[in-house]
Amino acid sequence: MPELGISLSSLTGLITSPYLMGLILLAVPLGMFFGAMPGLGGKLGIVIMIPFVFGMESTAGAVFLLAMHAVVHTGGSLTSILFGIPGTGPDAATIVDGHPLAIKGQAGRALGASLAASGFGGVIGALVMMLLLPVFRPIALNFGSGEIFLVTVLGILFIAILSGKQLIAGLIIGCLGLMCSFIGMDPLSGQERFTFGQLYLWDGLDLITAVIGLFALPEVIELLTRQTGHHARFSYGMQDTLRGMLEVLEHKWLALRTAIMGAVLGMIPGLGGDVAAWMCYGHAVQSSERPEEFGQGRIEGVIAPETANNSKEGGALLPTLFLGIPGSSGMAIMLGALIMLGIQPGPQLAFNGEHLVWTLVWALVLANLIAVVFFLVLAGPMATLTTLRSSFLAPPVTLLMITGCLLSSAYWQTLLVLLCLGGLGLILKHLDWPRAPFVIGLVLGGTAETSLNKAYTIWGWGFLLEPVALILLGLIIASLVFYLWRRTRS
Amino acid sequence: MNYSKTLGLLCSILFITHPLFANPDSARDFFKGKTITYIVATNAGGGYDSYARLIARYMEKQLPDTRIVIRNMPGAGHLIGTNWLYKAKPDGLTIGTFNTGLIYSQLSGRSGIQFDLNRFDWIGKAATDTRVMVSSRENIGNLQDLRTIDQPFLSASSGIGTASHVETTLLARTLGLNIKVIPGYGGNEGEMAVLRGELHGILGSYSSLRPFVENGNGQLLWSIGEVDSETTNLLHEPSVTKNQDARALLDLIQTTSTLSRLTAAPPNTPADRLTVLREAYLAALNSPELQKEARRMRLPIVPESGDVVAAKIKRALQPSESVLQLFATASSTSVAIRSTETALGEVGEKGKRITFDHGGKSISAKVSGSRSQVFINDQKADRADLATGMQCKIDYTAEGKAEVTTMHCQP
Numbered sequence: 020m021p022e023l024g025i026s027l028s029s030l031t032g033l034i035t036s037p038y039l040m041g042l043i044l045l046a047v048p049l050g051m052f053f054g055a056m057p058g059l060g061g062k063l064g065i066v067i068m069i070p071f072v073f074g075m076e077s078t079a080g081a082v083f084l085l086a087m088h089a090v091v092h093t094g095g096s097l098t099s100i101l102f103g104i105p106g107t108g109p110d111a112a113t114i115v116d117g118h119p120l121a122i123k124g125q126a127g128r129a130l131g132a133s134l135a136a137s138g139f140g141g142v143i144g145a146l147v148m149m150l151l152l153p154v155f156r157p158i159a160l161n162f163g164s165g166e167i168f169l170v171t172v173l174g175i176l177f178i179a180i181l182s183g184k185q186l187i188a189g190l191i192i193g194c195l196g197l198m199c200s201f202i203g204m205d206p207l208s209g210q211e212r213f214t215f216g217q218l219y220l221w222d223g224l225d226l227i228t229a230v231i232g233l234f235a236l237p238e239v240i241e242l243l244t245r246q247t248g249h250h251a252r253f254s255y256g257m258q259d260t261l262r263g264m265l266e267v268l269e270h271k272w273l274a275l276r277t278a279i280m281g282a283v284l285g286m287i288p289g290l291g292g293d294v295a296a297w298m299c300y301g302h303a304v305q306s307s308e309r310p311e312e313f314g315q316g317r318i319e320g321v322i323a324p325e326t327a328n329n330s331k332e333g334g335a336l337l338p339t340l341f342l343g344i345p346g347s348s349g350m351a352i353m354l355g356a357l358i359m360l361g362i363q364p365g366p367q368l369a370f371n372g373e374h375l376v377w378t379l380v381w382a383l384v385l386a387n388l389i390a391v392v393f394f395l396v397l398a399g400p401m402a403t404l405t406t407l408r409s410s411f412l413a414p415p416v417t418l419l420m421i422t423g424c425l426l427s428s429a430y431w432q433t434l435l436v437l438l439c440l441g442g443l444g445l446i447l448k449h450l451d452w453p454r455a456p457f458v459i460g461l462v463l464g465g466t467a468e469t470s471l472n473k474a475y476t477i478w479g480w481g482f483l484l485e486p487v488a489l490i491l492l493g494l495i496i497a498s499l500v501f502y503l504w505r506r507t508r509s
Numbered sequence: 510m511n512y513s514k515t516l517g518l519l520c521s522i523l524f525i526t527h528p529l530f531a532n533p534d535s536a537r538d539f540f541k542g543k544t545i546t547y548i549v550a551t552n553a554g555g556g557y558d559s560y561a562r563l564i565a566r567y568m569e570k571q572l573p574d575t576r577i578v579i580r581n582m583p584g585a586g587h588l589i590g591t592n593w594l595y596k597a598k599p600d601g602l603t604i605g606t607f608n609t610g611l612i613y614s615q616l617s618g619r620s621g622i623q624f625d626l627n628r629f630d631w632i633g634k635a636a637t638d639t640r641v642m643v644s645s646r647e648n649i650g651n652l653q654d655l656r657t658i659d660q661p662f663l664s665a666s667s668g669i670g671t672a673s674h675v676e677t678t679l680l681a682r683t684l685g686l687n688i689k690v691i692p693g694y695g696g697n698e699g700e701m702a703v704l705r706g707e708l709h710g711i712l713g714s715y716s717s718l719r720p721f722v723e724n725g726n727g728q729l730l731w732s733i734g735e736v737d738s739e740t741t742n743l744l745h746e747p748s749v750t751k752n753q754d755a756r757a758l759l760d761l762i763q764t765t766s767t768l769s770r771l772t773a774a775p776p777n778t779p780a781d782r783l784t785v786l787r788e789a790y791l792a793a794l795n796s797p798e799l800q801k802e803a804r805r806m807r808l809p810i811v812p813e814s815g816d817v818v819a820a821k822i823k824r825a826l827q828p829s830e831s832v833l834q835l836f837a838t839a840s841s842t843s844v845a846i847r848s849t850e851t852a853l854g855e856v857g858e859k860g861k862r863i864t865f866d867h868g869g870k871s872i873s874a875k876v877s878g879s880r881s882q883v884f885i886n887d888q889k890a891d892r893a894d895l896a897t898g899m900q901c902k903i904d905y906t907a908e909g910k911a912e913v914t915t916m917h918c919q920p
Contacts, residue, residue: 066553070566073802160705164693204586206693209669211620218592218621221585288701342704343720344697351696352554359806365724430584469693476691477663477707 196460
């Protein structure tokens, strides 16, 4: 078992090196900060840190950057849960149930579940990466444009599932989200669509702005209009956090399934980082006994996307390291940084860089575990913020919201989009219509359209007859039948 | 000579010779204690951003007591940032970098452009990115293979209007290659698609595709310019250079490829400040420390000064009439073009439809009055002048209903 030997020696090499462990300890809070600050995110974190790692020995630099990048989403869930403002795009899915939990006064519980799920997801993601090392090439190579399209169709189906009892309302909102995803340049003809002559709209709607508008703005308006009282009903205790953490154990199979789903989805270049979290959220609703309670504060709605967010980083590392092709936009910048550090990603790394690869895998595991400890210390004081008087809380939350939007897309038009979608969010909240289907449509519409265009141009409808496509079609039909069966039964 | 004429002459002389009076020393003082904003017309983290951040750090060393801050202005395929730079205050405190492919956008009259590249004050360029075509199909090793294959060779592009899309479409059309460009492969997705066999190849810069080839994932089919690897250089390929349209197009592509990672200031930047910026830019790029760092980051450095860039941009924006026509017809299509040399069979009423033989198959193709270009004895002609038996080189769209794009005939 030479593999096991290399793996263990890499682990001992890492934990017995005060220098490398020190770097991980420094990287973890930095990564969590970049994640927690809306609009900053992991990509910008790497860009900002590149000059600092320049000149470092290659393994040390790579360990530092990877450890930082690995825990971005652990930090990102903080603002998502507490204020309904996503730190990064993939954290947006956590808002749907995480923020209602905070409003109910269960911020500690939601944060506990989020941090345990993030840690668990990160570790499982790294383990899946290790296990898939020998077989990932055929998996990645079997996921063409046709298969990516079918994965997005599976995701779009979740619109119906996420709508709960309000199927028609959910479908209307989902279709509105899909329509909004078509704003911008037509990928096939290069023509402008719904851009109203504005260059700003050529790249479509910004996801972070959309989520802040739909979910956070209505909450802030409620905070501002409620002159007295507290944001949350009761205060926070450490036992709430621990309770939340233990709930991940109660839902261990869900966490395991979403962790594996996240890692595999992360491995597929072109699917986009936001997709994994939403797909796994949809899966949590689909597999729940009480799907109608999602959106009002179900703990599974926090566990599933948080697990997926961290596990997908392990998956995304595979094509980045061994094909030199990044699995996500964050990994694309990581790839550039690795090259700068003198690491040449490619298939040869599996033969001559095993020690480095295992060191990176263990760095991923350790960073995720250390982040749990950091988060545990931070969660307490942060959760008490929600118990502040509304009049104290509203101004900084508004500032955070606007800063998040502008950091994500620094144009004045962003504020206009924020207001428009905020108005939509208010109306939907007032009508008690589900808001998550809009984001699913927005996240998946563009990828679905481009991949269908590509697949159809290359193979015609024949792409549906490929082996992996047939499996995915089977999954789509099974999901649909399962959904209809459950709907008629209830 | 009356008073107004004298004044006009004086003004003209002053205008023409004002760079000679420019005083870089006082201009150098102008930058002291000031902050220069370096616009990057795309997101943080990409190639443009890496170059800008690297150059900015070393330019600061050339301009003591001056700060250079990077401002990312992404969106609309570099148009937002470039439009903004064009309209920025021309005081030397705003400079910017954007995609060289905007030359093609300006040539094809793309909507959304609010600038004239000819009017920017160019500071310089940092690199040369020779174009190469990579193929993963073993049965395609040269140009001739691409002319004779039955199924189109599928090539990746990130989107309509991007440099790789325009260049591949136009090369295929001009050289009669059976290539179909599939848009929608951003970043490294194109390489991934080639790797899994979904697509057959990709046209891109040598520096970005080199690792892909070195990892054994494909082979170079051709290059447009010199590369340190054995492959056909289209600039010296006899079967290509005898085609006048192809020569003009290759000249444009090569000029564009030598203008990689441009940096410009808004039009009408004071000449003395422009001189200081150009000197600092070139000195930064020529410094051994920057070059060492760039080698490590795998960023090729081939610097040139702003005056050279301005001349090249001017040349690129004045292509031959044939190339301009190509741009007019290739703005949004991604249809595979087939090419054959044969005798015309039946010619329909007023030449609106022709039949001819291609590889043993009888093809019936439409000759459009507006889109198809007909040449007889190298002279532009009307489709009604076509006649049965003429020996013609015919380029036509192979999919759906066949339509002639260009035909050169001899009676």
